Amino acid sequence: MGNTNPFSKLLKNAALLLYALFALFPLFWMILISFKHDREMFNTVFLFHPTLENYKVLFSSNEYIGYFLNNVYVSVGAVLVSIVVGVPAAYALARFDFKGKENLAFTFLSFRFAPELLVILPLFLIYQKIGLYDTYFGLIWVYQLISLPFIIWILRGYFEDISPEVEHAGRVDGYSWWRVFLKIIMPLIKPGLVAAALLSFIFVWNNFTFALLLAGQGVITTTVASLKYISSDTVHYGQMAAAVTISALPEVILALLIQKHLVRGLSMGAVKG
Amino acid sequence: MADIALKQVTKKYKQHTALNGVSIDIKDKEFFVIFGPAGAGKTTLLNVIAGIAVPEEGVVTMNGKVVNSIEPEDRNVAMVFENYALYPHMSVFDNIASPLRSPRYRQPESKIKEEVHRVAKILRIDWLLQRLPSELSNGQRQRVSLGRALVRSPEVFLMDEPLTHLDAKLRHQMRAEFKEMQANLNTTTIYVTHDYLEALSLGDRIAVLNEGRIEQIGTPDDIYYRPATEFVAEAFGEPEINLLTAGIVRKGGEWYLNLLGDSDHFTVPRQVKSVIEELQLETVRVGFRPKDIKYSFTDDSASMLRAAVYSFEPLGSKAILTAHAGGQLIRLIAPADLEARPDRPIYLKFNVDEAIFFDERTRRFIARAGEKGGRFVG
Structure with a gap:
């Protein structure tokens, strides 16, 4: 590495710029559409009369705010439950030796590669039967399939990186196990925890399938709500784009805020010392 | 405390x-x-x-x-x-x-x-x-x-x-x-x-x-x-102690150790003899610290054992000399400036008074002749 040749540097930057354009264009397009009138939707490309009409319609009733809050409750709830369950689980997988440990860990991971549609039908029936259908808790629960594996697998690497002697030293220094965990272990896994929590938040926030099929009129999330702008006679692209733009905002803001942790957090646990 | x-x-x-x-x-x-x-x-x-x-x-x-x-x-x-x-x-x-x-x-x-x-x-x-x-x-x-x-x-x-x-x-x-x-x-x-x-x-x-x-x-x-x-x-000790198996040979009133085929010169020390007698041992293991083996390149006295230089490692202030005798490697300490090419004949003199005796079967300590190390325990 360390190539300081100005020409190759230029080339590198050009390539990065090109990729950024490619990756960000859909986002840019979406924001553009959100400022267009429905009548200008198909006959203008970049030049049009920007309007806030779409956003006004969106917030004219409390409906959209309700969907947005639903998504917040469900996603935050899912991530919190995952942290409460996942941190001890990751610790146990890293520290203790028990029968079927690797199988258990793999099972958690396998949640991530099973397609959601595979489990949705039985889950739908079960949820109907036990009254979890269309409830916050029902969605939070099913979202564990998405968020829990992330937290467990990222944090397991972190816990394994902390030598058990550090914990022992804390004990000998006069701290109870619980205090050692809070004072010494938690600060050390914090970057990983932040990164894992954020990632799983994004995945849960964006989830469509579970929210669509396991919730009805009671708990509509923003992802599902964007379908509402498709009616039988017309599609309100402008309002849809505005809705989606707003719903993408929390992720963007969160990612920017903890960018520093994100890169470090994801790479650090993976590399063994 | x-x-x-x-x-x-x-x-x-x-x-x-x-x-x-x-x-x-x-x-x-x-x-x-x-x-x-x-x-x-x-x-x-x-x-x-x-x-x-x-x-x-x-x-x-x-x-x-x-x-x-x-x-x-x-x-x-x-x-x-x-x-x-x-x-x-x-x-x-x-x-x-x-x-x-x-x-x-x-x-x-x-x-x-x-x-x-x-x-x-x-x-x-x-x-x-x-x-x-x-x-x-x-x-x-x-x-x-x-x-x-x-x-x-x-x-x-x-x-x-x-x-x-x-x-x-x-x-x-x-x-x-x-x-x-x-x-x-x-x-x-x-x-x-x-x-x-x-x-x-x-x-x-x-x-x-x-x-x-x-x-x-x-x-x-x-x-x-x-x-x-x-x-x-x-x-304990660097180079390691030399442990040799030796039979007890009784000739008249004296007991000798059969060390590397020589059974004429290594008298069993008096204090050790009584312990061996008590335990009725026929063979023992004898340990010599490298510093308790002297060497010479000429056959000075009858009690010396003939061996050949196996290797010579100079370590600055001293050297470890390994000799080959009777199918055994014996380590001893020599000055670093010694001329000791491999296979050169060398004569070893074992100091039996500093030797440590072990039971051949249990590999446990029996006795030693010298008094260093405090009390005498069997």
Whole structure:
């Protein structure tokens, strides 16, 4: 590495710029559409009369705010439950030796590669039967399939990186196990925890399938709500784009805020010392 | 300040037995060294005393009280870990201060400052207090980890190879300082090492551990001059002791050792003879320290054994000369400037009066002729 040749540097930057354009264009397009009138939707490309009409319609009733809050409750709830369950689980997988440990860990991971549609039908029936259908808790629960594996697998690497002697030293220094965990272990896994929590938040926030099929009129999330702008006679692209733009905002803001942790957090646990 | 005792302690990790019926009695203010090769169970032994590992069998007592079920934080022990076990996210100051800030051993902040600086000064790391452990060299980390223990006044110091990662010069210096420190601290210290020089120079008493069992507990003199087993004899001393199998040959009133085919010149010493007689042994194992074998390139006297130079390793101030005789390799110490090409004939003279005798079947100590090492035990 360390190539300081100005020409190759230029080339590198050009390539990065090109990729950024490619990756960000859909986002840019979406924001553009959100400022267009429905009548200008198909006959203008970049030049049009920007309007806030779409956003006004969106917030004219409390409906959209309700969907947005639903998504917040469900996603935050899912991530919190995952942290409460996942941190001890990751610790146990890293520290203790028990029968079927690797199988258990793999099972958690396998949640991530099973397609959601595979489990949705039985889950739908079960949820109907036990009254979890269309409830916050029902969605939070099913979202564990998405968020829990992330937290467990990222944090397991972190816990394994902390030598058990550090914990022992804390004990000998006069701290109870619980205090050692809070004072010494938690600060050390914090970057990983932040990164894992954020990632799983994004995945849960964006989830469509579970929210669509396991919730009805009671708990509509923003992802599902964007379908509402498709009616039988017309599609309100402008309002849809505005809705989606707003719903993408929390992720963007969160990612920017903890960018520093994100890169470090994801790479650090993976590399063994 | 504490007496510590282990009674028949057994610790297993799954199928592997790390400690097997270990009993040790450590007196108050003693500097007790635990010596053994890698994997002998030394660290496990410390962990059992610290309360980090709980033994399956046996009891651990402190001042006569059974502490098996007492948590590590309540045992008032200070431990230095082999891999330092510093807290990576805390500065050197906070690392050393950590025990004094714990709920169990809390001190006022002004006192902490004073104590940390005092200890840091002794260990000469007072200029590193603001750094993180990742910004230190291994030797400095080791001293921080020592500092974290020394800042306290515990019942006992447990030290797991605290000098291993230092370079030779610093190690020597720290060894001397340890001796000095121990005299001032007045606290029981249990010190684990695999370096026999450290063990001999520091220990009031030494326990030799092998595969989870105690081979011998004794003073450095006991261990060196009266090793309980061949294992102990081989572990202490560099180059290693020469162990030869010798038959007992009775000629008239005198008994001779049949050493490497020569049964005419090695008289069994009087003190040894009575023990052998008692045990009715026909063969024994005889151990000669390399320094107790003299050599010559000319056949000076009848009692010399003919051998051939096998290898010659100059080590600066001295050299290790390995000779080949009767299918055995014999190590001895020679001056470094010796001209000893391989296969050159060499004549060896064994000093039987300094030899250590072992039972050929049990490989355990029988007797030695010389009186060094205190009392004479059969």
